[in-house]
Amino acid sequence: MGGDPRGGISAGPAAGVVPLAVLADHGEGTVDGADIATVLPSARVGAVEEVTGRRDGDRPYFYDEGDDGDSYGFALDQWVGRECPVLRRDHLTGDEEHAANSFAGFPAVRTALALGLGDGPNRALARLWRWTPGILLPNGIHVYGPHVIRERNDTYEVRRYAPRWTLDGDDGDDSGLFMRHHTAPVTADAPTDAYMS
Template sequence: MTPDLEQVRALLGAPHRAGTPPHWIEHAEAVLGPLPPSYRWWLAEYGSGAVGGASIATVSPPEYVEDSDAITAAWRRDDDRLCFHVEDDGAEHRFALDRRRADGECPIVRRDPFDGEEDPVAETFAGFLAVHDARARGLRDGPNPTIAQLWRATPGLLRPDGLLLYGPHEIAERNETFEVARYAPGWTLVGDDSGGRGLLMRHHGRDRRSVYVLDLGALGEDVADVGDLLTNDLIGWLAAV
């Protein structure tokens, strides 16, 4: 799934900055090859930042390509891996360049500093930001496996028809506003249609895949009985429509 960059902007919640000059990014790509689009966008829009207290690799002026903080530093490249973030314990987050998708995005893997094993983290750089934001907010990976999968690609999604899937930066506030835990216990509001109807999914039990659409003024324990079933495969449905 292609990241929704406006939702990334909302997730970051930081004022717009000048970012990195375009020719710096172009020079970095002349050294490394094409950078993943959502990471390239972040460089152009923000230029610098940190996750978990550790800086994300940035782009330096062309004459400083070997600066340790620069994505072009030689130590960051290891065959088909490109390290852009190092945790305090030495664990590295890397772009898996050999698994680049058709849209140019690269999955993110975490390399353990002790045994060198890799674990998948996210499907895109935007998803990496979403996953870490969710965990920092105490949301773990998401309210259910489907939303966790969505967030690994994009921190929410706004479609042209007004349907909005929430990212970790807004899901708690939306659920609190509509008192979902009170009126529809066992359910989570995962989005809305921008017209007064919410998208709800179970956050425990066997069926945590089905998405129901229901007027937000009619919330109750019987969501599955009174709501309209939208899909039982949200990710596939989003890809198809």
């Protein structure tokens, strides 16, 4: 999808039309078994019957947890570059809170919570996962998403050999990216927060 995705959202007369880059690439999908909003090609924006999702004022919602569950939508008034944050609306109070920095970060955050990882094993991964579920850096280092981090750490027995550290990525060969847990005490003589081994 080329250009700025904001135009498609603000100009779209149909509730729930959310043509952000990630949705445009994937078109549709599910989270925890529930459908997310479907992106329509711009020529079909007026076809309301073909749109999933709903719009409440300036909040297009793309995911509902179901009966008695919370809703997730975009904060169209809070753009950061080509993305806008995902907000969670409490189904009881209507209060909103920040859930992720981007649509791609939404499933990463949900996966981390579902797997018992909380925000992430350290601050750096928590920030990354709010934007994307892992990343392949230009230097060849793959920083893990929440869907693989536990398996990689279990496979290499990181807890046994380096209990205060987490294997957060690798270079595809023999080196791993290790970062200390955010719960480890920070002292002047503490080892650095990240290193390749």
